[in-house]
Amino acid sequence: MARRRLIAANWKMNLTAPEGTSLTEALFSVAEIRRDVDVVLCPSFPSLHAVGALLRNSLVQLGAQDVFWGEKGAFTGQVSAAMLTDAGCTHCIVGHSERRGRFGASSLAPELLPYFADTDGTVGLKLRRLLFANIHPILCVGETLEEREAGRTEDVVRLQLEGALSGVDAAETFGLAVAYEPVWAIGTGSVCDAGEANRVCGFIRSRLAERLSPEAADQIRVLYGGSVNSKNAAPLFRESDIDGALVGAGSLKAAEFGRIVLAA
Ligand code: PGA
Numbered sequence: 510m511a512r513r514r515l516i517a518a519n520w521k522m523n524l525t526a527p528e529g530t531s532l533t534e535a536l537f538s539v540a541e542i543r544r545d546v547d548v549v550l551c552p553s554f555p556s557l558h559a560v561g562a563l564l565r566n567s568l569v570q571l572g573a574q575d576v577f578w579g580e581k582g583a584f585t586g587q588v589s590a591a592m593l594t595d596a597g598c599t600h601c602i603v604g605h606s607e608r609r610g611r612f613g614a615s616s617l618a619p620e621l622l623p624y625f626a627d628t629d630g631t632v633g634l635k636l637r638r639l640l641f642a643n644i645h646p647i648l649c650v651g652e653t654l655e656e657r658e659a660g661r662t663e664d665v666v667r668l669q670l671e672g673a674l675s676g677v678d679a680a681e682t683f684g685l686a687v688a689y690e691p692v693w694a695i696g697t698g699s700v701c702d703a704g705e706a707n708r709v710c711g712f713i714r715s716r717l718a719e720r721l722s723p724e725a726a727d728q729i730r731v732l733y734g735g736s737v738n739s740k741n742a743a744p745l746f747r748e749s750d751i752d753g754a755l756v757g758a759g760s761l762k763a764a765e766f767g768r769i770v771l772a773a
Contacts, residue, residue, distance in 0.1 A: 514746070514773040515686055515730045515753035517549040517572060517647055518760030519602060524552065526559040533563050535763035539770050540568045546773045547753075549600045549647075550760075554588055561597030572600030572647065575608055578634035590642035601639050602755070604632035604673055605649045606692045613654075613695035613735070629672020636673050645684035647755060648673050649734070650713070654693035662691075663712055670716050679721035686730040687713055688755040694735025696757060703741075706733045707748035714750055739768035746773055 524532065529552045540548050551572035552560045561571045573596075577587035593601060606612070609632075610625035627635075632648070639646040650669040652662045666689070689710050694701050701709075710731040718726035733745050734755030745751050753773060760766045 512752045514546040517755045519757045526556040529556040539767040557596035570599045571597045573598050574602050578638045600645045602647045603635045611692045613692045613697045632673045640681050647686045649688045649690050651690040679725040688732040688734045690734035700736040700741045703744040710750040742769045742772040
């Protein structure tokens with residue numbers, strides 16, 4: 510089955526609302542050229558409304574970087590799915606390694622890592638909340654360098670998928686995307702070799718087929734993320750099981766991100 514390409518920009522904790530809106534305006538022409546590609550911008554929470562207002566009636570879609578699983582209530586500092594919908598979000602990243610306290614490159618002291626406390630369990634709660642709210646999740650999975658070197662890549666990815674999808678039926682997964690993001694490749698400049706990224710993305714698809722159904726696995730888009738830039742994007746997109754990318758640093762400049770979308 511031919512799956513539509515999806516290129517998502519993860520702005521992380523970068524860009525104020527005025528900076529985000531100027532970047533967004535600069536991307537409209539590329540989105541116009543590549544109407545066959547889904548382009549999703551994921552700004553920080555405070556910029557969602559400003560960027561969302563610009564994106565209304567455009568081809569580009571809005572995503573958030575995280576969500577809380579509760580519906581509403583006394584959860585200081587958290588943001589609900591209804592709030593994301595209100596801002597115009599159609600997508601939301603969930604289970605990003607930086608939310609799990611797993612960093613490819615970070616100067617954080619190890620004792621601070623537990624504050625970035627997503628687990629497979631909380632990722633599952635968040636994912637189910639998003640599906641219930643009709644927001645398409647972009648579920649991130651991926652191994653650390655230590656885990657890769659110990660030969661545990663498939664085990665780690667399998668457990669993360671199982672945790673996130675527990676209690677989820679194939680029929681509910683419309684719009685779900687999974688991003689394979691090896692932690693060691695995120696923000697480090699060491700992109701994963703295209704063939705190897707494709708192998709793990711294929712493994713993810715086979716697990717989805719087993720856990721959900723072959724039909725669901727065939728329509729779920731599997732993205733690659735980790736140091737994607739305009740130079741390494743084309744070989745990644747030529748691979749059969751890579752349906753797009755989740756782009757961090759490479760999404761913060763219009764010209765660079767535009768070239769990645771054109772390569773899709
Ligand atoms: P990067 O980040 O492109 O800066 O490596 C990707 C991500 O974390 O989603």
